[in-house]
Amino acid sequence: xxxxxxxxxxxxxxxxxxxxxxxxxxxxxxxxxxxxxxxxxxxxxxxxxxxxxxxxxxxxxxxxxxxxxxxxxxxxxxxxxxxxxxxxxxxxxxxxxxxxxxxxxxxxxxxxxxxxxxxxxxxxxxxxxxxxxxxxxxxxxxxxxxxxxxxxxxxxxxxxxxxxxxxxxxxxxxxxxxxxxxxxxxxxxxxxxxxxxxxxxxxxxxxxxxxxxxxxxxxxxxxxxxxxxxxxxxxxxxxxxxxxxxxxxxxxxxxxxxxxxxxxxxxxxxxxxxxxxxxxxxxxxxxxxxxxxxxxxxxxxxxxxxxxxxxxxxxxxxxxxxxxxxxxxxxxxxxxxxxxxxxxxxxxxxxxxxxxxxxxxxxxxxxxxxxxxx
Amino acid sequence: xxxxxxxxxxxxxxxxxxxxxxxxxxxxxxxxxxxxxxxxxxxxxxxxxxxxxxxxxxxxxxxxxxxxxxxxxxxxxxxxxxxxxxxxxxxxxxxxxxxxxxxxxxxxxxxxxxxxxxxxxxxxxxxxxxxxxxxxxxxxxxxxxxxxxxxxxxxxxxxxxxxxxxxxxxxxxxxxxxxxxxxxxxxxxxxxxxxxxxxxxxxxxxxxxxxxxxxxxxxxxxxxxxxxxxxxxxxxxxxxxxxxxxxxxxxxxxxxxxxxxxxxxxxxxxxxxxxxxxxxxxxxxxxxxxxxxxxx
Ligand SMILES: Nc1ncnc2c1ncn2[C@@H]1O[C@H](COP(=O)(O)OP(=O)(O)O)[C@@H](O)[C@H]1O
Ligand SMILES: [Mg+2]
Numbered sequence: 304x305x306x307x308x309x310x311x312x313x314x315x316x317x318x319x320x321x322x323x324x325x326x327x328x329x330x331x332x333x334x335x336x337x338x339x340x341x342x343x344x345x346x347x348x349x350x351x352x353x354x355x356x357x358x359x360x361x362x363x364x365x366x367x368x369x370x371x372x373x374x375x376x377x378x379x380x381x382x383x384x385x386x387x388x389x390x391x392x393x394x395x396x397x398x399x400x401x402x403x404x405x406x407x408x409x410x411x412x413x414x415x416x417x418x419x420x421x422x423x424x425x426x427x428x429x430x431x432x433x434x435x436x437x438x439x440x441x442x443x444x445x446x447x448x449x450x451x452x453x454x455x456x457x458x459x460x461x462x463x464x465x466x467x468x469x470x471x472x473x474x475x476x477x478x479x480x481x482x483x484x485x486x487x488x489x490x491x492x493x494x495x496x497x498x499x500x501x502x503x504x505x506x507x508x509x510x511x512x513x514x515x516x517x518x519x520x521x522x523x524x525x526x527x528x529x530x531x532x533x534x535x536x537x538x539x540x541x542x543x544x545x546x547x548x549x550x551x552x553x554x555x556x557x558x559x560x561x562x563x564x565x566x567x568x569x570x571x572x573x574x575x576x577x578x579x580x581x582x583x584x585x586x587x588x589x590x591x592x593x594x595x596x597x598x599x600x601x602x603x604x605x606x607x608x609x610x611x612x613x614x615x616x617x618x619x620x621x622x623x624x625x626x627x628x629x630x631x632x633x634x635x636x637x638x639x640x641x642x643x644x645x646x647x648x649x650x651x652x653x654x655x656x657x658x659x660x661x662x663x664x665x666x667x668x669x670x671x672x673x674x675x676x677x
Numbered sequence: 678x679x680x681x682x683x684x685x686x687x688x689x690x691x692x693x694x695x696x697x698x699x700x701x702x703x704x705x706x707x708x709x710x711x712x713x714x715x716x717x718x719x720x721x722x723x724x725x726x727x728x729x730x731x732x733x734x735x736x737x738x739x740x741x742x743x744x745x746x747x748x749x750x751x752x753x754x755x756x757x758x759x760x761x762x763x764x765x766x767x768x769x770x771x772x773x774x775x776x777x778x779x780x781x782x783x784x785x786x787x788x789x790x791x792x793x794x795x796x797x798x799x800x801x802x803x804x805x806x807x808x809x810x811x812x813x814x815x816x817x818x819x820x821x822x823x824x825x826x827x828x829x830x831x832x833x834x835x836x837x838x839x840x841x842x843x844x845x846x847x848x849x850x851x852x853x854x855x856x857x858x859x860x861x862x863x864x865x866x867x868x869x870x871x872x873x874x875x876x877x878x879x880x881x882x883x884x885x886x887x888x889x890x891x892x893x894x895x896x897x898x899x900x901x902x903x904x905x906x907x908x909x910x911x912x913x914x915x916x917x918x919x920x921x922x923x924x925x926x927x928x929x930x931x932x933x934x935x936x937x938x939x940x941x942x943x944x945x946x947x948x949x950x951x952x953x954x955x956x957x958x959x960x961x962x963x964x965x966x967x968x969x970x971x972x973x
Pocket of ligand 1: 330333354359360
């Protein structure tokens with residue numbers, strides 16, 4: 304199994320490429336990064352995901368060498384990088400603003416880093432051509448940055464940071480300026496490049512879908528802390544806190560008190576309502592406050608009570624969000640609790656089964672709801 | 678109509694303040710010297726009608742311009758003015774660039790103050806400031822007193838009435854014209870460009886040469902022209918600080934007008950000076966145009 308699945312973080316013999324050890328970064332008395340310890344492995348596509356101002360850029364700038372940790376150490380290939388200035392690190396960064404040199408052509412922008420390495424003219428030219436081909440920019444080589452489109456500029460920035468074949472490539476919101484279609488194309492391009500070059504990527508984004516698409520692991524950040532770092536699937540299916548569950552995708556959080564029942568727990572969320580059962584693997588005490596995280600697509604919406612499900616509640620449709628292929632129903636159940644349920648729009652809109660104010664049954668399997676302590 | 682008014686206004690301005698005076702000077706330069714008031718001939722007398730105008734035109738010639746080529750004083754003065762202006766511009770650049778750089782990299786809340794300090798000298802009379810340099814640079818001046826007191830020299834230095842004093846005066850006077858355009862390009866520069874350069878393997882110094890300097894090129898070129906152009910015709914600084922040894926065309930012009938009262942030759946000198954200045958002025962305009970296009 305270890306041969307087919309790329310999970311170096313589960314392999315105790317694997318040496319991490321980057322190690323953060325109790326890293327804290329303060330600006331004045333503001334703590335931007337709060338005592339973080341984590342590893343990033345070679346050939347990983349590591350995504351930092353979080354709201355604006357949570358410290359993603361600061362993390363990258365410490366790796367690139369533009370900021371020094373206030374406390375703790377960062378190791379690159381087992382070596383403390385604190386004394387190494389940015390121009391001596393085998394790390395390249397693609398800046399959030401691209402930071403292309405406006406006075407240089409696309410070609411010279413890409414060659415800029417190579418020329419610093421005292422490579423021969425021919426070797427530089429060959430490498431630049433290679434990068435231009437990779438990023439499909441060959442015909443724009445002679446243009447200046449202001450003569451090409453936003454998407455092309457972004458590819459120049461990518462080519463420039465890739466040209467030196469760094470051990471580690473940092474991408475700070477590389478697709479922030481792109482429209483949805485171009486963004487998707489670029490994401491696949493990035494993954495392709497990563498596969499071809501074997502470079503380790505750390506990518507910053509505040510777009511969760513982007514993180515899910517490209518990353519081998521996603522680190523969800525909040526106020527200078529990594530709350531959870533795991534594969535996209537585990538982040539989505541097994542979030543460690545309600546913050547993570549809420550940040551990634553759509554979710555309903557139901558808060559209540561747990562009481563052990565069989566394999567799992569029953570959660571009492573409202574006086575009169577029947578408890579919700581979840582067979583989720585967690586240790587909770589009798590009566591402990593807990594949260595149920597329920598993904599809308601795991602909730603079925605029917606007119607009649609389904610006979611085979613333990614979790615079934617009745618409610619009224621308050622709102623419907625039409626998303627084209629799907630519709631999200633906002634249903635008010637007992638105790639005023641809102642639950643989101645998603646259904647595929649298999650029929651035309653005019654012949655939809657349910658509409659506003661309809662009384663419906665929501666149901667989900669025993670394993671659908673994730674139980675969380677915080 | 679509105680459009681016409683908008684365009685007409687600057688042209689009227691140009692006509693009144695530049696072309697008319699230039700036409701008058703050009704006319705005088707084609708006249709002959711005379712012991713009269715005004716001290717040249719012919720003067721246009723419209724009472725004699727068309728014939729009078731024809732006589733007037735016939736009396737004009739290029740004699741004065743030919744004269745400029747016969748006496749080597751003139752071309753030497755032009756050449757020396759160009760040399761002094763070029764070297765002074767270069768020194769101003771060397772002094773001004775670090776100041777502009779420092780201003781652009783100063784903390785935000787300091788910048789208005791620094792800007793004030795650069796502009797402040799303009800609030801006092803130019804003449805007074807040049808005179809005060811005489812007080813500083815003369816053999817009994819403050820500079821010599823200070824150096825003597827500090828024991829750095831035993832004999833007072835002769836600076837006043839030498840070319841050095843002229844350079845000091847020019848650099849001092851025109852420094853703001855160098856600093857301001859360079860500052861404005863440096864201030865607009867995106868700081869992440871330098872980080873990108875470092876990230877790609879540049880040291881701080883190479884990043885400065887490869888990124889900062891090229892990106893401030895427009896400011897450098899603008900500043901150099903703003904210093905170079907007025908310096909060529911400079912008259913006050915060389916005559917107050919330079920003594921008799923400094924040869925500049927502005928001084929020659931003044932002497933022709935007021936010592937020799939030879940208005941026609943003086944006008945010819947001025948016309949040639951203007952022709953010499955047109956080249957750098959056009960180059961300056963093209964640089965401005967190009968930098969506007971690059972931004973737009
Ligand atoms: N140079 C700095 N000086 C002071 N505060 C800073 C500096 N850089 C970042 N910060 C602060 O640190 C926090 C994290 O910033 P940043 O890493 O840029 O966030 P993100 O990239 O996640 O949006 C922000 O609150 C920001 O204001
Ligand atoms: Mg950021």
